[in-house]
Amino acid sequence: MESATISDPSASPYRVYRLEGLPPEAIYVPNFITEYEEEYLLKRVAESPQPKWKTQNTGRRVQYLGGTLSKNNVLIPESLPEWITHFPALIERIRSVVAELEDRHVPNLPEKQDSKSREEKLKAWTPNHVLINEYQAGQGIAPHEDGPAYLPIVATVSLGSPQTLEIFQYLAESDPSPPLTGSSRSDVFGSGCGRPIATTPMGCIYLEPRSLFISRKAIYETFLHGISPVEEDVFELDGGEIGNRDEGETRIKVKLAGVEVSNSDHLNPATKERLREAIKAGEKEVRIKRDKRVSLTFRRVEKVLQGGLGVGVLGRGTAGARR
Numbered sequence: 015m016e017s018a019t020i021s022d023p024s025a026s027p028y029r030v031y032r033l034e035g036l037p038p039e040a041i042y043v044p045n046f047i048t049e050y051e052e053e054y055l056l057k058r059v060a061e062s063p064q065p066k067w068k069t070q071n072t073g074r075r076v077q078y079l080g081g082t083l084s085k086n087n088v089l090i091p092e093s094l095p096e097w098i099t100h101f102p103a104l105i106e107r108i109r110s111v112v113a114e115l116e117d118r119h120v121p122n123l124p125e126k127q128d129s130k131s132r133e134e135k136l137k138a139w140t141p142n143h144v145l146i147n148e149y150q151a152g153q154g155i156a157p158h159e160d161g162p163a164y165l166p167i168v169a170t171v172s173l174g175s176p177q178t179l180e181i182f183q184y185l186a187e188s189d190p191s192p193p194l195t196g197s198s199r200s201d202v203f204g205s206g207c208g209r210p211i212a213t214t215p216m217g218c219i220y221l222e223p224r225s226l227f228i229s230r231k232a233i234y235e236t237f238l239h240g241i242s243p244v245e246e247d248v249f250e251l252d253g254g255e256i257g258n259r260d261e262g263e264t265r266i267k268v269k270l271a272g273v274e275v276s277n278s279d280h281l282n283p284a285t286k287e288r289l290r291e292a293i294k295a296g297e298k299e300v301r302i303k304r305d306k307r308v309s310l311t312f313r314r315v316e317k318v319l320q321g322g323l324g325v326g327v328l329g330r331g332t333a334g335a336r337r
């Protein structure tokens with residue numbers, strides 16, 4: 015599949031890209047926020063009170079904004095902080111990108127809402143929940159699905175160090191006994207439910223700071239995603255090419271851990287320059303150390319608890335909840 019620019023500069027200030035080798039529902043927006051905004055957001059995350067953090071058994075810290083999910087996937091809502099809703103206006107900006115995708119390309123806001131106007135549909139998707147993940151170098155997240163609590167549009171803003179997100183396929187039961195990755199995972203919902211997962215990712219995205227990654231429908235519902243717990247990303251340059259096709263240059267082709275980088279055409283200029291120089295110098299690889307990365311994942315929980323905390327409600331399915 016072509017990695018096409020799918021934004022019209024007159025419609026949105028962002029350049030929105032499809033990703034090479036992945037379904038069109040995977041979208042990458044480099045430089046979605048400014049360096050100043052990134053620094054500000056990192057500061058606000060760092061200032062959050064210690065008790066808000068939860069440490070997963072892999073060492074990664076997480077924090078939920080917007081409320082907590084009951085075991086029946088009902089959101090017990092809390093208001094989102096102003097640094098999420100107002101400055102930078104992340105939710106509005108993400109909505110503008112999603113609106114553009116709906117208008118011009120791959121429409122797929124929730125089908126249940128199909129009869130409604132675009133504005134109503136967008137409102138129905140407006141994120142009400144933000145997950146903060148904080149990874150130190152060497153920490154990751156095992157391949158998983160995000161699960162049924164959320165509508166199938168997920169938007170992640172990356173801050174700090176780059177990290178590589180890998181997209182995995184389930185193996186069909188009929189596949190000849192291939193090497194498998196483990197599907198054990200205790201700190202997120204749905205780690206494949208014991209279904210075997212291909213060892214080699216079908217694609218990977220080098221998530222650079224300040225970028226936005228959106229995954230929708232197929233990517234969200236059919237595949238798994240994860241981040242390997244490694245200290246550095248090793249770009250393999252053998253046979254690689256670097257260039258910006260939008261600027262009329264030859265395309266970029268590099269690999270990470272043997273897998274073609276799906277957003278290699280849209281890396282930040284400094285990264286491209288580093289890779290380009292190394293290719294010119296005949297080097298075989300470029301190692302980029304990871305440092306702390308913070309990601310903000312925006313999602314819409316379908317069912318929200320209305321009114322007070324009725325004791326019976328949370329234990330008895332969706333009573334009292336609204337989709």
Ligand SMILES: O=C(O)CCC(=O)C(=O)O
Nearest residue numbers: 145147155160170202309
């Ligand atoms: O940090 C990321 O980019 C992905 C996080 C994630 O997939 C999750 O927490 O479910």
Ligand SMILES: [Fe+2]
Nearest residue numbers: 158159160239
């Ligand atoms: Fe996830």
